[in-house]
Amino acid sequence: xxxxxxxxxxxxxxxxxxxxxxxxxxxxxxxxxxxxxxxxxxxxxxxxxxxxxxxxxxxxxxxxxxxxxxxxxxxxxxxxxxxxxxxxxxxxxxxxxxxxxxxxxxxxxxxxxxxxxxxxxxxxxxxxxxxxxxxxxxxxxxxxxxxxxxxxxxxxxxxxxxxxxxxxxxxxxxxxxxxxxxxxxxxxxxxxxxxx
Numbered sequence: 001x002x003x004x005x006x007x008x009x010x011x012x013x014x015x016x017x018x019x020x021x022x023x024x025x026x027x028x029x030x031x032x033x034x035x036x037x038x039x040x041x042x043x044x045x046x047x048x049x050x051x052x053x054x055x056x057x058x059x060x061x062x063x064x065x066x067x068x069x070x071x072x073x074x075x076x077x078x079x080x081x082x083x084x085x086x087x088x089x090x091x092x093x094x095x096x097x098x099x100x101x102x103x104x105x106x107x108x109x110x111x112x113x114x115x116x117x118x119x120x121x122x123x124x125x126x127x128x129x130x131x132x133x134x135x136x137x138x139x140x141x142x143x144x145x146x147x148x149x150x151x152x153x154x155x156x157x158x159x160x161x162x163x164x165x166x167x168x169x170x171x172x173x174x175x176x177x178x179x180x181x182x183x184x185x186x187x188x189x190x191x192x193x194x195x196x
Contacts, residue, residue: 141176
């Protein structure tokens with residue numbers, strides 16, 4: 001029996017949207033706001049969460065605060081890599097200026113808990129993915145960004161993530177510019193069946 005015929009139209013639409021999601025760094029205004037932003041954040045709060053620790057923490061950086069944020073990161077870059085600071089700070093300032101909204105994604109880690117730290121981090125990763133999917137479903141685009149700034153304790157501290165908590169990365173959110181579709185991986189290259 002073909003069960004696809006019984007699938008409600010809404011679930012088919014959601015699955016279709018999920019299958020066509022792709023990361024987009026070419027973002028323009030508007031950024032999600034109001035009820036749309038609330039839905040995106042609420043999607044993050046529905047991530048799997050072993051032990052109900054609720055480790056997800058999100059810091060929104062938008063509007064004029066982006067300029068101040070870029071300067072705070074520029075200070076961290078100068079301390080971390082003085083030899084390349086000028087080029088790296090200009091590159092970062094340009095990225096922040098063209099990114100309509102940045103969501104810093106952090107994990108409030110409960111150290112020495114029966115729920116291993118890796119599971120707490122995976123929950124935060126799942127929250128970030130839920131948020132990217134929700135943004136896509138609402139017609140926005142996004143990209144998960146890491147790199148040296150995501151792993152710099154000074155940057156994490158500026159956002160309120162002190163060890164053992166940690167900054168996991170940044171979601172760039174906005175409206176995607178039209179562009180070519182990304183080539184999708186072949187399922188058979190990534191899936192195998194275990195037979196004992």
